Amino acid sequence: MSSTSQGTPRPTAASKGPTSVAGTQVEDGSKPNFGDDPREDLQILFDDVERAAVQYWRKRPMVTAGAVLAVGFFLGWKLKPW
Numbered sequence: 001m002s003s004t005s006q007g008t009p010r011p012t013a014a015s016k017g018p019t020s021v022a023g024t025q026v027e028d029g030s031k032p033n034f035g036d037d038p039r040e041d042l043q044i045l046f047d048d049v050e051r052a053a054v055q056y057w058r059k060r061p062m063v064t065a066g067a068v069l070a071v072g073f074f075l076g077w078k079l080k081p082w
Contacts, residue, residue: 057064
C-alpha cells in the first residue's frame, strides 16, 4: 500500500489480490494449472481472440468493411460457378 499526501492508504498493483491470467480467476494468487483440459485452454484462447477482434471491429469500422469487401471479392472471384 502506498500513501497519499493526507496519509490515507491507496492500493497498489501488488496489493489487488487475486490476479487474472488468460480469462481465469485465481483465488489464492498462484498461477492457474493449465494443461488439465486442452479444450478449456482452447476455449479461453478463442474467447480472448473473439473479444479482441470485436473490440478492433468497433474501433475501426471502415477497415473492417474494407476487409470484408476484399474477402468477399476474392471468394467470389475464386469460387465462381462458371
